[in-house]
Amino acid sequence: MTAIAWLIVAVEIGFWVFIVSGLAVRYILGKKRAGFWLLAMTPVLDLILLIATTHDLMNGATASQAHGIAAIYLGVSLAYGRRMIRWADERFRYYILKKGPKPAKMHGFAHARESLKGSLLHAAAWILGGGYLAAMIALVGNPGRTEALEQILKVWTLVAALDLAISLSYFIWPRKPKKDVPS
Structure with missing residues (x-):
């Protein structure tokens, strides 16, 4: 593994x-x-991570998948950070402290709406991380050294579009509540 991969x-x-x-x-x-x-x-x-990745690329490194994953990590961390902390906080209070309400399982319109919020955060992560990828591609200015970044951006674009399509599908085919299984 490269130094950037270990840093991630x-x-x-x-x-x-x-x-x-x-x-x-x-x-x-x-x-x-x-x-x-x-x-x-x-x-x-x-x-x-941002400083280390940028420094590595600007000092002649050929971009690897690790550099692209660093951009994804940065975008996801910035876009989802507060949501992940809130998620962890809710579960910490319920499962560790035995206080607070049990984390709710969603279905129907509430699940569709929450899924769409997540997809919009994914779009924000894509804009942030993809913007960083595009900036590095432009700054390095050598397609031979940034091919991995371009490939990651293409795949991430497809994944973000699929995520949005799946979230929108929940408005058409809502998730149904699970039935209690008799013991």
Whole structure:
């Protein structure tokens, strides 16, 4: 694995370490301000990855899939960050602290609407990460060195479009609630 690939792994691990420790400090130790600062460190990890990836490409590296995945990670982290923290917070309170409501399973129009919100966040992630990919392709200015970035952008465009199509399909064919299975 390349240094950028290892950095992506480290940033992803760091992201969840900051999330879990931030929630633990907030709820178990009762230190809301310290918990907030731990949670607020997650964008710092994104910045480190952005700087390292840009530095690597600008200093002559040939773009690899790891560079493209770094762009996807950055876009997803920025677009979904608050939602992921809220998701983790809700589950931490319910499953670890045994407080708060059980995370709801959605169906029908509510599920379709929530799925569409997720697809719109995916579109935002695509704009952010895809914009970064396009900027790196333009800045490097050498198609031979940025072919991997172009391929990743094409695949990601297809995935984002499929995600949106699936979300829209839930308005036509809504998810039905699961029936309770007798014991």
